[in-house]
Amino acid sequence: MKKVALLGFGTVGGGVEEVLRVNRDEIAKNIGEEVELKYILDIRDFTGTPFEKQVVSDISIIENDPEIVAAAECIGGATIAYDFVKRLLLAGKSVVTSNKELVAVKGLELQAIAREKGVCFLFEASVGGGIPIIRPLTNDLAANRIDEVFGIVNGTTNYILFQMLQCGKDFDTALREAQQNGYAEADPTADIEGIDACRKICILSDLCFGKNVSPESVRTRGITCVTAQDTAFAEKLGYAIKLIARAKRVGEGVSAYVAPHLISSEKLLANVSGVMNAVVVRGNAVGDCLFYGAGAGKLPTASAVAADLLDAVSGRAKSPEWTEAPEGYVIPSETLSSRWYVRAAKSSALGEKFDCVFSENECAAIIPECTETELSGILASIEVRSAFRIIE
Ligand code: HSE
Numbered sequence: 001m002k003k004v005a006l007l008g009f010g011t012v013g014g015g016v017e018e019v020l021r022v023n024r025d026e027i028a029k030n031i032g033e034e035v036e037l038k039y040i041l042d043i044r045d046f047t048g049t050p051f052e053k054q055v056v057s058d059i060s061i062i063e064n065d066p067e068i069v070a071a072a073e074c075i076g077g078a079t080i081a082y083d084f085v086k087r088l089l090l091a092g093k094s095v096v097t098s099n100k101e102l103v104a105v106k107g108l109e110l111q112a113i114a115r116e117k118g119v120c121f122l123f124e125a126s127v128g129g130g131i132p133i134i135r136p137l138t139n140d141l142a143a144n145r146i147d148e149v150f151g152i153v154n155g156t157t158n159y160i161l162f163q164m165l166q167c168g169k170d171f172d173t174a175l176r177e178a179q180q181n182g183y184a185e186a187d188p189t190a191d192i193e194g195i196d197a198c199r200k201i202c203i204l205s206d207l208c209f210g211k212n213v214s215p216e217s218v219r220t221r222g223i224t225c226v227t228a229q230d231t232a233f234a235e236k237l238g239y240a241i242k243l244i245a246r247a248k249r250v251g252e253g254v255s256a257y258v259a260p261h262l263i264s265s266e267k268l269l270a271n272v273s274g275v276m277n278a279v280v281v282r283g284n285a286v287g288d289c290l291f292y293g294a295g296a297g298k299l300p301t302a303s304a305v306a307a308d309l310l311d312a313v314s315g316r317a318k319s320p321e322w323t324e325a326p327e328g329y330v331i332p333s334e335t336l337s338s339r340w341y342v343r344a345a346k347s348s349a350l351g352e353k354f355d356c357v358f359s360e361n362e363c364a365a366i367i368p369e370c371t372e373t374e375l376s377g378i379l380a381s382i383e384v385r386s387a388f389r390i391i392e
Helices: 012-024 026-030 058-065 078-089 100-117 134-140 155-165 171-180 195-209 230-235 299-315 372-378
Strands: 002-007 035-041 067-071 094-097 146-152 239-250 253-265 277-282 287-294 338-345 357-358 362-370 382-389
Touching: 002 012, 002 058, 002 078, 012 026, 012 035, 012 299, 026 277, 026 299, 035 058, 035 299, 035 382, 058 078, 067 078, 067 338, 078 094, 078 100, 078 372, 094 100, 100 195, 134 195, 146 195, 146 372, 155 171, 155 277, 171 195, 171 253, 195 239, 195 253, 230 338, 230 357, 239 382, 357 382, 362 372, 362 382
Parallel strands: 002 035, 002 067, 067 094, 253 382
Antiparallel strands: 146 239, 146 277, 239 253, 277 287, 338 362, 338 382, 357 362
């Protein structure tokens, strides 16, 4: 019997408890012994609930219990969670986490402690919710040189875009539903403004290219700049609009950013709806690999956290690692070429310069491949209302 602890009993933590309890037999069969959830750390009072005996509020109980071999951190944020994870690793316990902020910001340091202590630090659930992506990148695609990784990595914004643009709901209703379904961050600004996607592309970039990318170095735009008019124009032109996080190898560096993009409606990514996420990994041997599944939510995320716990307690895990990046490693995305979608007033010069589609007052065009800096020059005399890259 392996004994584990859970830190944080919110949506994801509740899911982890449920998966370990409901799938107890499958888990025992899979790793050859039972896994017991001995402690649940939470500051709330669970007196009178079935969890009364497991719940503790003092991390040192878990830290000092020699029976505990691993813990799952589902608190979120990079303050208390960081302190607790560090303490447990230093106490020689493996830690698994769904916390993308913690991994993106403190990953290097926590990996070093885990290495020194000979324990695991795993974070499959930090990107793509229930989709296996971290482990395939660490193991199955290890023989590739990865050139690019991009995709839809935030379930809340993909849900909101779908509900607003396909189902005609307003922003606040769509966001409320995402919160009720347990998709959104505690502060949903992190979803809407692309901050959550930024943390995730940092982790993917770190794994794919081996060097640390900090969230501050990633240019990030969220979904608030996408209008119903943009979607209508995009549809007319044969595209869908999605919030894309992308990291691309450029020489010895990497260009990473988050922004709304147009995607040809014929591509699989254009049809990824609701809370679903999809990540494309471009390897020099495998070609394009698409990872698709539920990107957020209680049980899908718990599925990945629990799988990490099983790997940690059974000693079969390989902890993903990366190294410090040299100065200038992150290259500004302004220098990346792509085709562009641009919207402007009908009366503007856009219609004279390019083939356009029109609404009553506005027009939109696809601009041939150029960098963002070149685009600014091309459109210098035009008051641009939207400009989004097209991802090929
Ligand atoms: N808020 C995140 C999302 C949760 O919507 O994708 C999963 O990381």
